[in-house]
Amino acid sequence: xxxxxxxxxxxxxxxxxxxxxxxxxxxxxxxxxxxxxxxxxxxxxxxxxxxxxxxxxxxxxxxxxxxxxxxxxxxxxxxxxxxxxxxxxxxxxxxxxxxxxxxxxxxxxxxxxxxxxxxxxxxxxxxxxxxxxxxxxxxxxxxxxxxxxxxxxxxxxxxxxxxxxxxxxxxxxxxxxxxxxxxxxxxxxxxxxxxxxxxxxxxxxxxxxxxxxxxxxxxxxxxxxxxxxxxxxxxxxxxx
Amino acid sequence: xxxxxxxxxxxxxxxxxxxxxxxxxxxxxxxxxxxxxxxxxxxxxxxxxxxxxxxxxxxxxxxxxxxxxxxxxxxxxxxxxxxxxxxxxxxxxx
Numbered sequence: 001x002x003x004x005x006x007x008x009x010x011x012x013x014x015x016x017x018x019x020x021x022x023x024x025x026x027x028x029x030x031x032x033x034x035x036x037x038x039x040x041x042x043x044x045x046x047x048x049x050x051x052x053x054x055x056x057x058x059x060x061x062x063x064x065x066x067x068x069x070x071x072x073x074x075x076x077x078x079x080x081x082x083x084x085x086x087x088x089x090x091x092x093x094x095x096x097x098x099x100x101x102x103x104x105x106x107x108x109x110x111x112x113x114x115x116x117x118x119x120x121x122x123x124x125x126x127x128x129x130x131x132x133x134x135x136x137x138x139x140x141x142x143x144x145x146x147x148x149x150x151x152x153x154x155x156x157x158x159x160x161x162x163x164x165x166x167x168x169x170x171x172x173x174x175x176x177x178x179x180x181x182x183x184x185x186x187x188x189x190x191x192x193x194x195x196x197x198x199x200x201x202x203x204x205x206x207x208x209x210x211x212x213x214x215x216x217x218x219x220x221x222x223x224x225x226x227x228x229x230x231x232x233x234x235x236x237x238x239x240x
Numbered sequence: 241x242x243x244x245x246x247x248x249x250x251x252x253x254x255x256x257x258x259x260x261x262x263x264x265x266x267x268x269x270x271x272x273x274x275x276x277x278x279x280x281x282x283x284x285x286x287x288x289x290x291x292x293x294x295x296x297x298x299x300x301x302x303x304x305x306x307x308x309x310x311x312x313x314x315x316x317x318x319x320x321x322x323x324x325x326x327x328x329x330x331x332x333x334x
Contacts, residue, residue: 041245043266043277050280149273 015066016082018129020213021117022062023083026073027221028110029055030228031091032103040100047146051107054139058118061132074232078221085212086110086175088221093171095220101161104150105168109176111143112190116183148194155198166200173203178210247296248274250281252288260292268293 032052039045063069087110092099118140121133154165180187195202211217231238245267251260263282268274274293283291302310314320 041267043268043281047277047280050284146276149276153269153273 015129018062019066019072020082020084021114021121022059022066022072023081024087024110024114025055025062026059027081027083027087027224029053029059030224031087031089031106034091034098035103038098044100048103051143051146054136054143058132058136058139061128061135065128065132070232074229078217078225079215081215081217081221081225082213083217083221084175084178085209085218086172086179088212088218088224089172089175090220093167095223099164099168100150101154101165102168102171104147104154105165105172107143108147108151108191108194109172109179111140111147112187113176113179113183115140115144115190116186120183144190148197151194151200152198155195155200162199165198169195169200170203173205174207174209177205177208178212181210181213245269248278248293249296249299250274250278251292251294252278252282253290254287255289260290263287265296271295 029052032048032055035048036045036052039048059073060069063072066072086106089106090097091103091106093102115137118133118136121129122137123130123133125133151165154161156162176187177184192202246269247265248268248271249265250263252263253260263278266274266277266281268277271293275291278291278293282288
């Protein structure tokens with residue numbers, strides 16, 4: 001970590017791993033929420049909103065182990081967040097895009113990693129981490145299944161759907177290294193069979209952007225936080 | 241997209257011992273996705289423990305035009321109802 005990053009980062013939280021997982025889930029929930037009312041079909045709209053709410057639920061439980069969930073979600077700047085870079089990326093090749101194939105490839109990569117992290121948490125963690133992991137495992141299993149179903153259908157669909165989901169995989173793959181640090185072999189064992197079933201090419205391992213776990217983020221996170229935090233910052237302590 | 245996705249009828253069993261009942265319908269490209277959409281749409285609030293999805297096109301339904309010939313003849317045949325039996329004592333749920 002650079003000297004500057006050390007100075008802007010907050011004091012180390014009690015459970016950095018839980019905070020990182022919680023931030024992954026929180027930022028993923030916010031990204032998925034962008035699909036609400038804009039999914040390809042009504043059915044998929046509800047499915048994506050369900051997954052977003054699952055992510056938000058896991059995020060709340062995980063953040064609560066690290067401190068006050070509202071303060072952590074609404075009052076940290078981007079340098080204070082410990083999510084991996086993958087979750088903050090926009091749902092398409094460029095900011096402002098909303099690409100369904102992109103989001104399915106993103107969800108496939110993310111939910112496979114979350115399933116493994118939560119499984120480990122349930123097996124190794126002390127309470128309350130083990131309980132959170134056990135609950136989230138079931139949800140992640142469903143998210144992974146949803147992403148797998150669509151990846152296979154898009155990969156085996158039309159020429160356009162196959163090309164676009166392959167482009168998404170190629171674009172997102174570099175960010176999988178930070179996502180799967182320490183669990184990469186197990187993660188590949190989950191993801192590679194899906195790509196094979198979908199007739200997609202497993203991208204080569206080249207560029208490995210990271211820094212999210214140390215608070216060094218892409219500019220996309222700043223825009224996301226600006227939207228997510230604006231209400232709380234304008235009306236501190238606002239309640240429904 | 242829905243134009244290319246057929247309609248499916250969804251049946252949900254609320255709990256063990258009860259029959260599947262019609263919950264609604266949805267659009268999906270195939271049976272696997274229909275089942276998953278049904279889970280998301282119709283069991284969000286723990287409404288069920290089992291789901292069936294059936295292609296709506298596969299259902300043969302009675303026609304409203306045939307309502308009189310189908311159902312009215314049953315109206316005056318009271319001997320089809322088991323109302324002339326005396327119930328033994330202790331029998332419940334009849």
